[in-house]
Amino acid sequence: MNSTYKVRIWSIKPRKNQKGKVTSYGVRWSVDGGAFYESFKVRTQAEGRHADLLSAQRRGEPFDIETGLPRSLVLPRGADMSWYEFACKYVDVKWPNAAATYRRTIAEALTVATPAMLKAGVAKPDDKAIRSVLCKWAFNPKKRRQEDKPADVVNVLRWIERNSLPLDSAMKPDNARALLNAVVTRLDGKPGARTVARQRRMILNNALNFAVERELIDVNPVKPLKWTAPKPSRAIDRRRVANPVQARTLLRAVRKVRRSGPGLYACYAAMYFAALRPEEAVNLRASNLTLPEPTWNGKAGVWENGWGDICIEGAAPHAGKAWTDTGKARDARGLKHRERGEVRHVPCPPELTRILREHLTTYGSDADGRLFRGVRGGEVPLITWNRVWQAARAAALTEEVAATPLAKRPYDLRHAAVSTWLNGGVPATLVAEWAGHSVEVLLEVYAKCLDGQDQLAMRQVQQALGHRDPSGER
Numbered sequence: 001m002n003s004t005y006k007v008r009i010w011s012i013k014p015r016k017n018q019k020g021k022v023t024s025y026g027v028r029w030s031v032d033g034g035a036f037y038e039s040f041k042v043r044t045q046a047e048g049r050h051a052d053l054l055s056a057q058r059r060g061e062p063f064d065i066e067t068g069l070p071r072s073l074v075l076p077r078g079a080d081m082s083w084y085e086f087a088c089k090y091v092d093v094k095w096p097n098a099a100a101t102y103r104r105t106i107a108e109a110l111t112v113a114t115p116a117m118l119k120a121g122v123a124k125p126d127d128k129a130i131r132s133v134l135c136k137w138a139f140n141p142k143k144r145r146q147e148d149k150p151a152d153v154v155n156v157l158r159w160i161e162r163n164s165l166p167l168d169s170a171m172k173p174d175n176a177r178a179l180l181n182a183v184v185t186r187l188d189g190k191p192g193a194r195t196v197a198r199q200r201r202m203i204l205n206n207a208l209n210f211a212v213e214r215e216l217i218d219v220n221p222v223k224p225l226k227w228t229a230p231k232p233s234r235a236i237d238r239r240r241v242a243n244p245v246q247a248r249t250l251l252r253a254v255r256k257v258r259r260s261g262p263g264l265y266a267c268y269a270a271m272y273f274a275a276l277r278p279e280e281a282v283n284l285r286a287s288n289l290t291l292p293e294p295t296w297n298g299k300a301g302v303w304e305n306g307w308g309d310i311c312i313e314g315a316a317p318h319a320g321k322a323w324t325d326t327g328k329a330r331d332a333r334g335l336k337h338r339e340r341g342e343v344r345h346v347p348c349p350p351e352l353t354r355i356l357r358e359h360l361t362t363y364g365s366d367a368d369g370r371l372f373r374g375v376r377g378g379e380v381p382l383i384t385w386n387r388v389w390q391a392a393r394a395a396a397l398t399e400e401v402a403a404t405p406l407a408k409r410p411y412d413l414r415h416a417a418v419s420t421w422l423n424g425g426v427p428a429t430l431v432a433e434w435a436g437h438s439v440e441v442l443l444e445v446y447a448k449c450l451d452g453q454d455q456l457a458m459r460q461v462q463q464a465l466g467h468r469d470p471s472g473e474r
Contacts (some may be wrong), residue, residue, distance in 0.1 A: 002064065002065045002066060003062035003063060003064050003065060003071065004031060004032040004062060004063060004065055005060070005062055005063070006031070006032045006033070007029065007030070007031055007057050007063045008029060008030045009028075009029040009050070009053050009054055009057060010028045010029060012025050012026065012027060012043070012046050012047065012050055013025070013026045013028065014026075014043075015039070023041075024039045024040060024041055025039070025040050025041075025042070025043050025045075025046035026038070026039050026040075026046070027039075027040070027046050027049050027050050027053070029053055029068065031063045031064070031065055031068045032063075032065050034065060034068065036068035040096055040097065041097065041340075042325050044325045044326075045096040045097070045325060048096065049096060052070075052073065053070065056070030056071075056072055056073070057070070080166075081166065081167045081216065082161070082164035082165065082166055082167065083114065083117035083164050083165055083166070083167050083169070083170065084114065084117070084138070084160050084161060084164035085161075085164070085167075086167045086207075086211060086216065087110045087113075087114060087138075087139065087207070088138060088139070088141075088144065090110075090207045090210055090211075091103075091106060091107065091110065091139045091140075091141060092141050093210070094106055095141050099317075099319075099331060099333055100317075100319030100320070100323040100324040100325075100331035101317050101319045101323070101331065103140075103319070103323045104319055104320065104323045105199065105203070106139070106203055107134075107135050107139035107140060108135060108200070109183055109199070109200040109203040109204060110134070110139050110203070110207070111131050111134040111135040111139060112131070112182050112183055112187075112200065113179050113182050113183050113200075113204055114134055114160075114164075115127070115130065115131075115182065116175065116178040116179045116181075116182040117164060117165045117169065117170065117175065117178075117179065118130075118160065118163050118164060118165065119163040119164075119165060122163050124159060124163065125155070125156050125159055129152075129156055130156060130160065133153055133156040133157060133160070134160070136322070137149065137153055137157065138157060138160065140322055140323070142322070143322060167211060167216055167217065168216075168217055170208065170217070170221050170222075171217060171218075171219075171221050172221075173221075175221075176221035176222050176225060177225060179204060179222055180201065180204070180222050180225050180227060183197070183200035183201055183203075183204050184197040184200065184201055184227060185197075191230050192230070193230070194229055194230040194231070197229060197230065198229055201222075201227065204222055205220065205222060205223055208220040208221065208222055208223070209223075235444065235445060236415050236445060236446060237405055239404055239405045239406060240405045240406060240407065240408060240409075240412045240415060241406075241412065241415050241416050241419050242406060242407045242412065242413070242416045243416075244420065246406065246407065247272050247407070247413065247416050249396050250268075250392055250393060250396050250397075250407055250413075251265065251268055251269055251272065251392075252396070253391075253392035253393070253395045253396035254268050254388060254389070254392040256392075256395065257388050257391045257392050257395070259375055260374075260375055260384050260387075260388050261388050261391070261392065262362075263359075263363055263372065263373070263375075264372060264380065264384075264385070264388055265355070265359070266355050266356055266358070266359035266371070266372070267281045267282060267284070267371070267372045267380070268281075268389070268410060268413060269352055269355045269356075270284065270310070270352065270356070271410060271411075271413040271414050271417070272413040272414075272416060272417050273348070273349050273351060273352035273355075273417065274310055274346045274347075274348060274349075274352060274417065274434075275346065275414050275417035275418050275421070275434060275435045276310075276312065276346070276414065277315065277336065277411070277414060277436075278385070278410055278411060278414075279315040279316050279317040279318070279330075279333075280312050280314075280315045280335070281372070282316055282330070282372050282379065282380045282385070283314055283315055283316040283330075283332075283370075284310070284312075284370070284371045284372065285365065285368070285369035285370055285371065286360065286365040286369045286371060287369050288310055288311050288312065288313065289308065289309075289310060289311075289348070289356060290308050290309040290310075290311070290348075291308040291348065291353050291356060291357055292305070292306040292307070292308055292353065294306075294354075294357075304350070305350040305351070305353040305354040305357070306350055306353065307347055307348060307349065307350060307353070308347075308348035308352075308353045308356075309345055309346075309347060309348055310345070310346045310347075310348050311343050311344075311345055312335060312343060312344045312345075312346060312436075313335070313343040314332060314333065314334060314335065315332075315333050315334070315335060315336065316330040316331065316332055316333070316379065317330065317331055317333060318330050318382040319331045328379060329379065329381065329382065330379045335436060336436060337436060337437070337438075338436070344433075344434075344436050345434075346434050347434070356371075359371065385410065386410075389409070389410045393407065393408075414435075415446060417435075418431060418435050418442070418446040419446060421434070422446070428442055428443060431446075
């Protein structure tokens, strides 16, 4: 390694757009006069990289002139590096700019791959313990660097370090095939779900491509291996899709679930009437809503609500505290399939306008403008979100219906909403825009009829064939 001790590291510099909003944080340093720069979306990520560089400089480590990195961060050749060490390095490189949910996905993919690169015939810890330690500790940089690890975790990590094969062992055909099989099959040996298998295979390929890029190995040994993905089945099971009567019955049941149900009723309602994703619904702020004032209908003697607008500008998917930079269970992200900062507008039907107004009157919003909170404040816990729905479902449905897939998950409210729009005659292009999908995905996944729609279609066929219905009409 052509290295030097002539290193200069500057302070972190925020970058702002024309409106003065910070868009990124830059880490800049020079090695023997050569300039290096890395940009991060989150300040804590930039601080982590900045701290690594400063620590290496203070330890007196030489910096590589070509890569700009200290010796501890420069990867050696594959014969001198174990698979486990490489996997940890790969995680460290991907971690700063990856979403919290993707960090966890990378860890899960490498967790199932790594046992294929451990020495065979060696007395080892329990397989389940190995997987648990790999995912929760080894492939989570924050946890791996924690000094006060439990003794049993330390013992398993030491065993993995001692018994990991060299990285270049992946070049052997049998080992390459074992790696691929590990990520595309379940623990019981059966084929994995299509989306999971494809994603894990992609991560394995990316990791090995990274090894090639860093000249640790000459070629990616897994890339040329043939693999047939499980038969695709993206279409939603129509048995999951609730019709309007069923959906409203379930929503009313949510309102009766103590203690969290009343405060989350409007959140589930937003998923059904506006087709929001769960991570979008729980992240709604008062500033996202444009709700017209009710008007008095003197003829009918009632107050009427009009159409409003919901501007969705962010999401808060649940990732777990161990995977986020903030230490919170939910990760603040932009909208799915859109550039950060983009928004999506969804019409708010009068019924939802009324529900949201009632929620704001009863519960208001917190200091951040958030509409929905946990019982003790803060973001809605995932366990609460699922518990409320299961309790409502058990209360609203008969035992026989509850045993079916009907509205099994809160996400099925979104499926019902999109199906309702399509069956109501809303053009697919507009439905796709409201739902935040491409038209192709919409027609492939969501074009499902509502429960009971078959009967209407069959009556239409009968009429087309000239048969009369009981009323005598054709």
